[in-house]
Amino acid sequence: MKVEFLFWKGCPSHDVALERLRQVMAEEGINSPVEIVEIETEEGAMAAHFVGSPTIRIDGQDIDPPDEEAIYGLTCRVYHHEDGRATPLPTHNLIRQALLAACEPG
Amino acid sequence: MANLAIGDKAIDFSLLGVDDKTHALAEYAGSDLLAVIFYCNHCPYVLAWEDRLIEAQRDYADRGVQFILINSNDPNRYTVDDFPHMKTHAQEKGFPFPYLFDESQEIARAYGAGYTPEIFLFDSDRRLGYHGAPDDNYDEPGAVKRTYLRDALDALLAGKSPAVAQTPPVGCTIKWRR
Numbered sequence: 001m002k003v004e005f006l007f008w009k010g011c012p013s014h015d016v017a018l019e020r021l022r023q024v025m026a027e028e029g030i031n032s033p034v035e036i037v038e039i040e041t042e043e044g045a046m047a048a049h050f051v052g053s054p055t056i057r058i059d060g061q062d063i064d065p066p067d068e069e070a071i072y073g074l075t076c077r078v079y080h081h082e083d084g085r086a087t088p089l090p091t092h093n094l095i096r097q098a099l100l101a102a103c104e105p106g
Numbered sequence: 107m108a109n110l111a112i113g114d115k116a117i118d119f120s121l122l123g124v125d126d127k128t129h130a131l132a133e134y135a136g137s138d139l140l141a142v143i144f145y146c147n148h149c150p151y152v153l154a155w156e157d158r159l160i161e162a163q164r165d166y167a168d169r170g171v172q173f174i175l176i177n178s179n180d181p182n183r184y185t186v187d188d189f190p191h192m193k194t195h196a197q198e199k200g201f202p203f204p205y206l207f208d209e210s211q212e213i214a215r216a217y218g219a220g221y222t223p224e225i226f227l228f229d230s231d232r233r234l235g236y237h238g239a240p241d242d243n244y245d246e247p248g249a250v251k252r253t254y255l256r257d258a259l260d261a262l263l264a265g266k267s268p269a270v271a272q273t274p275p276v277g278c279t280i281k282w283r284r
Contacts, residue, residue, distance in 0.1 A: 010279050076278045078150040086153035087245050
């Protein structure tokens with residue numbers, strides 16, 4: 001399994017999000033390495049199709065696929081709790097579901 | 107880094123609000139405390155704290171506390187932060203406070219604001235009494251341990267200095283014009 005963690009340091013929650021990703025992976029017994037990619041420029045954001053920090057991709061699939069109209073750039077990304085509240089962090093459940101989906105036989 | 111230190115006077119502004127009226131500092135002379143909060147539509151930290159700020163304004167309105175939100179982001183970089191989207195957002199959320207557009211970004215630069223949200227709370231003499239974040243947990247309202255803004259409001263309304271007068275602002279960077 002390929003796990004990518006893309007972040008822009010202008011958003012303060014990336015360290016918490018990375019810790020959360022690693023915690024969920026450990027809980028699910030997934031020991032794949034996490035490839036950490038720092039996005040530093042608008043050009044880099046365009047090249048990486050980066051819609052905001054943090055972004056987690058499992059086998060190339062965004063765990064929360066953005067809208068087609070989403071703009072690439074250096075920004076903080078909006079996630080949502082199960083009750084609809086906005087948050088800068090991907091939830092444990094969102095990460096878990098994406099990891100488990102990637103583990104399912106094709 | 108903010109240009110204002112604790113005890114410094116508020117900087118005047120004259121900005122268009124989502125009510126299509128121009129608002130200036132002097133207009134709020136009747137308010138005991140005034141919070142100038144740098145804000146925007148797109149930032150997840152703003153959105154995560156938004157209901158708590160609305161609730162705080164409602165809770166303290168009858169005690170002479172006025173919040174003012176100022177969006178200084180360059181809308182060419184984030185369309186959702188443009189003036190029409192500000193109007194829509196304020197209406198959808200039922201904002202109980204003015205939401206002003208700092209199109210030139212001069213007010214953000216004058217205050218030395220760098221983030222959204224970033225709070226500058228002024229006392230009755232319009233001297234800075236608290237600067238920083240709303241509380242210590244953007245993600246989980248139920249897990250908040252330090253209610254910095256409310257504690258500062260209570261202290262200043264009682265004529266005291268807040269025990270915590272400064273915290274690091276936590277949020278998105280202001281999107282400056284290039």
